[in-house]
Amino acid sequence: MQHSPILIIIIPLICALLTPLVGRISRDLCFYWAVSALTASVVFSVVTLKRVLESGVIHYYLGNWSPPWGIEYVVDHLNALMLVLVATVALIAAIYSKKSIQREFGRKTAFYTIFLLQSVGFLGIVVTGDLFNLYVFLEIASLTGYGLIAIGEEGALLASFRYIIMGTVGACFYLLGVGYLYMVTGSLNMADVAALLPSLHTSKVVQVAFAFFMVGVAVKMALFPLHSWLPDAYTRAPSSVSAFLSPLMTKISIYVMIRILFTVFGQDFSFRMMPTATIMVWLGIAAIIAGAFMALAQTDFKRMLCYIIVAEVGYMVGGIGLANPIAIKGAILHLLNDAVMTLGLFLVAGIIVYQVRSHMISDFRACFRTMPFTMTAFVTFALSIIGVPPTGGFFSKWYLLQGAMIAHNWVFVTALLGSSLINIVLFFRVIEIGYGFKTLGDGHSDHEEKTVVAEAPVSMLLPALTVAVAILLIGLYNQPIINNFIQFAVPHP
């Protein structure tokens, strides 16, 4: 299993290229084809994870060229965990897409080809140890993302176009950063650059490169003032696509940010020489407050979730900016939790779109009666986003709070608690309508006729319930996850 890191990428890539052929045989076969390719990815990422746990960091040299010259894939504890997360999310979204994409798009061959390529992009970003290779995968992930979003409902084309403009600017900034670093170090390998940089810390070029990296990644992760592309894009996208993209794109960008901050530049440069930490904390606070309030103003369920993502990105960026081990642990644990929670919420949103054919909150009347299992899953995710104890969301928020208190950053503490309170309002509003308490006022009789809705199809329900169980398990086993994986990613001062 020496080749497991590359197989994670190569299997979906080759399968994506062969999908058109499979589509010629039978269109329905494409679904099974994509699911089996992603299952292979999940298997190999679990194998890789196991190898990392047993024998430490894995280095894989592409074409057997040694690191500073060739491309190197490096899998350490952090990205082993991320690989499993990304591959699993992709697999769940693929299984889930069977019914919904049939109705929303229909051209399954094209859809699953792009879907697999998208997974390749995401997995590649996580596995690589090379700055330029990361850019290539970032572009694969972004370009396929634009395509997947554009097939959505009315207005998706415009949303996708806005995303293209913003996303391309972000990717350009990242590439400029790579270019400047290459100018002064002559290397693209992360570990090599990290070894060469300490003597160049005072160089203006390095500082500019760092600024470009951070802004570029901030656009990709939709950090508050640069978030404008996100709500439209993920609201208009088909439900399986928003369930696939929204948990991953932002979280993977945060992963890239962690790599740049700690692996490439090192914390001495990132946090002691540059005022990054302060900027990140304040941007994080701004994102939390803005995201929470804008979510409060939405009447569209998916759009509300999008603004919650904006706020969640604030938690993680702020948590890393607090720059103490506990807060960073919290931020990374939240990365995992948030990916699972957002996946779950968008899965539920997709089920409701599939059954009720609307994602306005006001159309959720009596959903609890007609779709009890879906709504149970929904309540689990809602509790996790709010941060109620047995769910995963509680523990990562707890670490973040502790970190903020250690850093004496009371504004962050207030913002975090305040946004949790707003989340309670947000979700209980939905739950209230879902239970049907609010239908009494305005002519509910004609609505009763419309809601002849049954429980969701199994291929959609099962993924949602699995994810709901997963978020509980992550909550219960948060300590082993931190001890075995996350603590290795945290730099110790």
Next chain:
Amino acid sequence: MIHNSTDVIIKTVARIFIPFIQLYALYVIMHGHYSPGGGFQGGVILGASLILLLITHGERVAMQRISENWITILFSLGVLIYAGIGTLCLFFGGNFLDYGVLAPLLHVSPAAARSLGILGVEIGVGIAVMSVMVSIFYNIARSGPYRNKGTTARRES
């Protein structure tokens, strides 16, 4: 829709140039692995020759030479050649893209196998880039659904 040009100079010049451009493209692809050039540059030149054919002789002639279906197959095939050669190395016990291990398959020394392996990859890249360029141009040039919508809207107003 781009029609067949009526200008004899344009058509003749294009007819003379296109074979040489294509020959040059093949040269750039074939020499990519040990001199400046390579699959990407060669593919762009090859694609440019087809685009020149399209803008001088019109859409119909170009699509007779290379139809949209073929373009779709070719750009999948190009990447597949690249990834396939890389994966083939895995089966021979090397790392991904480690062409040296293909030596027993090609009956040459490992160094020559490396050279041939990267040449195969360059050819794959060349095919992919050429067909993607042409595909983009077909999509812009062809009278697609959006273009029709635009013209009817204008006629109505």
